[in-house]
Amino acid sequence: MKRFVLIIASVYGSLSVVLGAMGAHALKSVLSVDKLQSFETGVRYMIIHALVLLIVGFVFDYQTRLQKSMGWSFIVGTFLFSISIFFLSLADTLGMSLGFLGPITPLGGLLMITGWILLLFNVLKMDNTELKT
Template sequence: MKELVLIIGGTYGTLAVFFGAFGAHALKKKLNNDQLKSFETGVKYQIYHALILIISGVIFPFFTLSQQIMAWCFIIGILLFSFSIYGLILSDAAGRKLKFLGPVTPFGGLLLIIGWILFTINSANIALYLNN
Protein backbone atom coordinates (compact mmCIF):
# COMPACT_ATOMS: atom_id res chain seq x y z
CA MET A 1 0.00 0.00 0.00
CA LYS A 2 2.85 2.36 0.87
CA GLU A 3 4.34 2.12 -2.62
CA LEU A 4 0.92 2.61 -4.24
CA VAL A 5 0.31 5.77 -2.19
CA LEU A 6 3.69 7.19 -3.23
CA ILE A 7 3.18 6.33 -6.90
CA ILE A 8 -0.33 7.79 -7.01
CA GLY A 9 0.81 10.87 -5.08
CA GLY A 10 3.64 11.44 -7.56
CA THR A 11 1.31 10.83 -10.50
CA TYR A 12 -1.29 13.26 -9.18
CA GLY A 13 1.46 15.83 -8.55
CA THR A 14 2.77 15.45 -12.09
CA LEU A 15 -0.73 15.76 -13.55
CA ALA A 16 -1.41 18.85 -11.41
CA VAL A 17 1.63 20.60 -12.89
CA PHE A 18 0.54 19.55 -16.38
CA PHE A 19 -3.06 20.73 -15.84
CA GLY A 20 -1.84 23.97 -14.27
CA ALA A 21 0.33 24.74 -17.28
CA PHE A 22 -2.45 23.65 -19.65
CA GLY A 23 -4.91 25.95 -17.87
CA ALA A 24 -2.53 28.90 -17.77
CA HIS A 25 -1.53 28.67 -21.42
CA ALA A 26 -3.87 26.62 -23.63
CA LEU A 27 -7.13 27.39 -21.84
CA LYS A 28 -6.52 31.02 -20.91
CA LYS A 29 -8.18 32.29 -24.09
CA LYS A 30 -10.93 29.65 -24.15
CA LEU A 31 -12.24 30.04 -20.58
CA ASN A 32 -13.85 33.05 -18.94
CA ASN A 33 -12.45 34.33 -15.63
CA ASP A 34 -14.86 32.31 -13.46
CA GLN A 35 -14.13 29.12 -15.38
CA LEU A 36 -10.39 29.73 -15.17
CA LYS A 37 -10.61 30.32 -11.40
CA SER A 38 -12.58 27.10 -10.94
CA PHE A 39 -10.06 25.18 -13.05
CA GLU A 40 -7.24 26.64 -10.93
CA THR A 41 -9.08 25.54 -7.77
CA GLY A 42 -9.10 21.97 -9.06
CA VAL A 43 -5.36 22.19 -9.78
CA LYS A 44 -4.56 23.67 -6.34
CA TYR A 45 -6.51 21.04 -4.47
CA GLN A 46 -4.94 18.33 -6.60
CA ILE A 47 -1.37 19.47 -5.85
CA TYR A 48 -2.06 19.95 -2.13
CA HIS A 49 -3.49 16.47 -1.83
CA ALA A 50 -0.79 14.91 -4.00
CA LEU A 51 1.68 16.30 -1.47
CA ILE A 52 -0.25 14.94 1.52
CA LEU A 53 -0.33 11.54 -0.18
CA ILE A 54 3.44 11.63 -0.59
CA ILE A 55 3.91 12.77 3.02
CA SER A 56 1.56 10.00 4.17
CA GLY A 57 3.49 7.46 2.10
CA VAL A 58 6.69 8.48 3.85
CA ILE A 59 5.44 8.59 7.45
CA PHE A 60 2.79 5.85 7.66
CA PRO A 61 3.36 2.10 7.37
CA PHE A 62 -0.30 1.49 6.35
CA PHE A 63 -0.62 -1.46 8.68
CA THR A 64 -3.85 -0.15 10.20
CA LEU A 65 -7.24 0.05 8.54
CA SER A 66 -7.47 3.71 9.52
CA GLN A 67 -4.30 4.54 7.58
CA GLN A 68 -5.51 2.59 4.56
CA ILE A 69 -8.91 4.31 4.61
CA MET A 70 -7.16 7.66 4.92
CA ALA A 71 -5.11 6.94 1.80
CA TRP A 72 -8.16 5.82 -0.21
CA CYS A 73 -10.09 8.91 0.91
CA PHE A 74 -7.32 11.11 -0.48
CA ILE A 75 -6.88 9.06 -3.67
CA ILE A 76 -10.58 8.86 -4.53
CA GLY A 77 -11.29 12.35 -3.16
CA ILE A 78 -8.74 13.92 -5.50
CA LEU A 79 -10.13 12.01 -8.45
CA LEU A 80 -13.72 12.99 -7.72
CA PHE A 81 -13.07 16.57 -6.63
CA SER A 82 -10.46 17.89 -9.03
CA PHE A 83 -11.30 15.81 -12.07
CA SER A 84 -15.02 16.58 -11.81
CA ILE A 85 -14.12 20.29 -11.79
CA TYR A 86 -11.99 19.81 -14.91
CA GLY A 87 -14.82 17.94 -16.59
CA LEU A 88 -17.42 20.53 -15.64
CA ILE A 89 -15.31 23.46 -16.82
CA LEU A 90 -14.09 21.91 -20.07
CA SER A 91 -17.52 20.59 -21.02
CA ASP A 92 -19.10 23.97 -20.20
CA ALA A 93 -16.52 25.76 -22.35
CA ALA A 94 -17.35 23.35 -25.19
CA GLY A 95 -21.07 24.19 -24.83
CA ARG A 96 -22.04 20.72 -23.54
CA LYS A 97 -21.83 20.95 -19.75
CA LEU A 98 -21.75 17.53 -18.06
CA LYS A 99 -24.20 18.43 -15.29
CA PHE A 100 -24.04 14.96 -13.72
CA LEU A 101 -20.54 15.89 -12.49
CA GLY A 102 -21.94 18.68 -10.29
CA PRO A 103 -22.82 16.42 -7.31
CA VAL A 104 -19.54 14.52 -7.69
CA THR A 105 -17.41 17.51 -6.65
CA PRO A 106 -18.78 17.92 -3.09
CA PHE A 107 -18.61 14.15 -2.53
CA GLY A 108 -14.93 14.28 -3.48
CA GLY A 109 -14.50 17.20 -1.08
CA LEU A 110 -16.13 15.20 1.71
CA LEU A 111 -13.67 12.36 1.13
CA LEU A 112 -10.79 14.84 1.32
CA ILE A 113 -12.11 16.16 4.65
CA ILE A 114 -12.39 12.61 6.00
CA GLY A 115 -8.85 11.97 4.77
CA TRP A 116 -7.58 14.99 6.70
CA ILE A 117 -9.40 13.93 9.86
CA LEU A 118 -7.87 10.46 9.60
CA PHE A 119 -4.46 11.98 8.83
CA THR A 120 -4.71 14.02 12.04
CA ILE A 121 -5.76 11.02 14.13
CA ASN A 122 -3.09 8.76 12.64
CA SER A 123 -0.40 11.42 13.07
CA ALA A 124 -1.38 11.89 16.71
CA ASN A 125 -1.26 8.11 17.25
CA ILE A 126 2.25 7.90 15.78
CA ALA A 127 3.37 10.85 17.91
CA LEU A 128 1.98 9.19 21.04
CA TYR A 129 3.68 5.90 20.13
CA LEU A 130 7.03 7.59 19.49
CA ASN A 131 6.85 9.55 22.78
CA ASN A 132 6.26 6.42 24.89
Protein backbone atom coordinates (compact mmCIF):
# COMPACT_ATOMS: atom_id res chain seq x y z
CA MET A 1 0.00 0.00 0.00
CA LYS A 2 2.92 2.35 0.73
CA ARG A 3 4.05 2.20 -2.90
CA PHE A 4 0.46 2.72 -4.08
CA VAL A 5 0.08 5.85 -1.91
CA LEU A 6 3.29 7.28 -3.37
CA ILE A 7 2.17 6.46 -6.92
CA ILE A 8 -1.17 8.21 -6.36
CA ALA A 9 0.68 11.20 -4.85
CA SER A 10 2.73 11.41 -8.05
CA VAL A 11 -0.35 11.09 -10.27
CA TYR A 12 -2.30 13.71 -8.31
CA GLY A 13 0.71 16.05 -8.29
CA SER A 14 1.30 15.85 -12.04
CA LEU A 15 -2.41 15.96 -12.84
CA SER A 16 -2.88 19.08 -10.73
CA VAL A 17 -0.07 20.87 -12.58
CA VAL A 18 -1.54 19.90 -15.96
CA LEU A 19 -5.07 20.88 -14.96
CA GLY A 20 -3.85 24.08 -13.31
CA ALA A 21 -2.11 25.09 -16.54
CA MET A 22 -5.19 24.14 -18.52
CA GLY A 23 -7.34 26.30 -16.26
CA ALA A 24 -4.95 29.24 -16.44
CA HIS A 25 -4.67 29.16 -20.21
CA ALA A 26 -7.17 27.10 -22.20
CA LEU A 27 -10.19 27.43 -19.92
CA LYS A 28 -9.73 31.11 -19.01
CA SER A 29 -11.57 32.24 -22.15
CA VAL A 30 -14.18 29.46 -22.00
CA LEU A 31 -15.38 29.38 -18.39
CA SER A 32 -17.10 32.07 -16.38
CA VAL A 33 -15.17 33.56 -13.47
CA ASP A 34 -17.21 31.50 -10.98
CA LYS A 35 -16.66 28.23 -12.88
CA LEU A 36 -12.96 28.97 -13.27
CA GLN A 37 -12.64 29.66 -9.53
CA SER A 38 -14.36 26.35 -8.79
CA PHE A 39 -12.02 24.57 -11.20
CA GLU A 40 -9.03 26.18 -9.47
CA THR A 41 -10.37 25.03 -6.09
CA GLY A 42 -10.33 21.45 -7.35
CA VAL A 43 -6.74 21.91 -8.54
CA ARG A 44 -5.66 23.50 -5.24
CA TYR A 45 -7.12 20.69 -3.12
CA MET A 46 -5.60 18.07 -5.41
CA ILE A 47 -2.07 19.51 -5.16
CA ILE A 48 -2.34 19.95 -1.39
CA HIS A 49 -3.46 16.36 -0.93
CA ALA A 50 -0.82 15.10 -3.38
CA LEU A 51 1.75 16.60 -1.01
CA VAL A 52 -0.03 15.12 2.01
CA LEU A 53 -0.03 11.68 0.36
CA LEU A 54 3.66 12.06 -0.45
CA ILE A 55 4.48 12.84 3.18
CA VAL A 56 2.28 10.16 4.75
CA GLY A 57 3.54 7.73 2.11
CA PHE A 58 7.05 8.09 3.49
CA VAL A 59 6.10 8.32 7.19
CA PHE A 60 3.77 5.33 7.55
CA ASP A 61 4.23 1.68 6.59
CA TYR A 62 0.49 0.93 6.17
CA GLN A 63 0.57 -2.22 8.24
CA THR A 64 -2.39 -1.24 10.43
CA ARG A 65 -6.03 -0.82 9.54
CA LEU A 66 -5.90 2.75 10.87
CA GLN A 67 -3.05 3.67 8.52
CA LYS A 68 -4.72 2.01 5.54
CA SER A 69 -8.01 3.79 6.30
CA MET A 70 -6.17 7.11 6.44
CA GLY A 71 -4.53 6.49 3.07
CA TRP A 72 -7.75 5.42 1.38
CA SER A 73 -9.64 8.39 2.87
CA PHE A 74 -7.15 10.83 1.38
CA ILE A 75 -6.99 9.02 -1.98
CA VAL A 76 -10.72 8.50 -2.53
CA GLY A 77 -11.71 11.80 -0.93
CA THR A 78 -9.37 13.82 -3.13
CA PHE A 79 -10.51 11.98 -6.24
CA LEU A 80 -14.22 12.46 -5.53
CA PHE A 81 -13.85 16.08 -4.43
CA SER A 82 -11.58 17.34 -7.19
CA ILE A 83 -12.88 15.30 -10.11
CA SER A 84 -16.49 16.19 -9.35
CA ILE A 85 -15.56 19.89 -9.21
CA PHE A 86 -13.70 19.63 -12.52
CA PHE A 87 -16.67 18.06 -14.28
CA LEU A 88 -19.22 20.36 -12.65
CA SER A 89 -17.15 23.36 -13.75
CA LEU A 90 -17.00 22.05 -17.32
CA ALA A 91 -20.59 20.77 -17.57
CA ASP A 92 -21.98 23.74 -19.52
CA THR A 93 -18.95 23.85 -21.81
CA LEU A 94 -19.27 20.12 -22.49
CA GLY A 95 -23.01 20.52 -23.03
CA MET A 96 -23.75 17.89 -20.41
CA SER A 97 -26.07 17.80 -17.43
CA LEU A 98 -23.86 16.64 -14.58
CA GLY A 99 -25.91 17.86 -11.63
CA PHE A 100 -25.86 14.35 -10.19
CA LEU A 101 -22.20 15.01 -9.30
CA GLY A 102 -23.24 17.78 -6.87
CA PRO A 103 -23.55 15.44 -3.85
CA ILE A 104 -20.23 13.77 -4.70
CA THR A 105 -18.19 16.89 -3.90
CA PRO A 106 -19.14 17.10 -0.19
CA LEU A 107 -18.71 13.32 0.14
CA GLY A 108 -15.15 13.74 -1.13
CA GLY A 109 -14.64 16.60 1.31
CA LEU A 110 -15.93 14.47 4.17
CA LEU A 111 -13.47 11.71 3.25
CA MET A 112 -10.60 14.21 3.15
CA ILE A 113 -11.59 15.46 6.62
CA THR A 114 -11.73 11.82 7.75
CA GLY A 115 -8.21 11.35 6.40
CA TRP A 116 -6.96 14.30 8.44
CA ILE A 117 -8.64 12.98 11.61
CA LEU A 118 -7.18 9.52 11.00
CA LEU A 119 -3.78 11.14 10.50
CA LEU A 120 -4.16 12.71 13.94
CA PHE A 121 -5.01 9.31 15.45
CA ASN A 122 -2.02 7.73 13.70
CA VAL A 123 0.34 10.39 15.02
CA LEU A 124 -1.08 10.07 18.55
CA LYS A 125 -0.37 6.32 18.40
CA MET A 126 3.28 6.87 17.45
CA ASP A 127 5.84 6.60 20.21
CA ASN A 128 8.79 8.93 20.68
CA THR A 129 11.23 6.68 18.81
CA GLU A 130 9.03 6.74 15.70
CA LEU A 131 8.75 10.53 15.88
CA LYS A 132 12.57 10.93 15.96
CA THR A 133 13.13 9.09 12.67
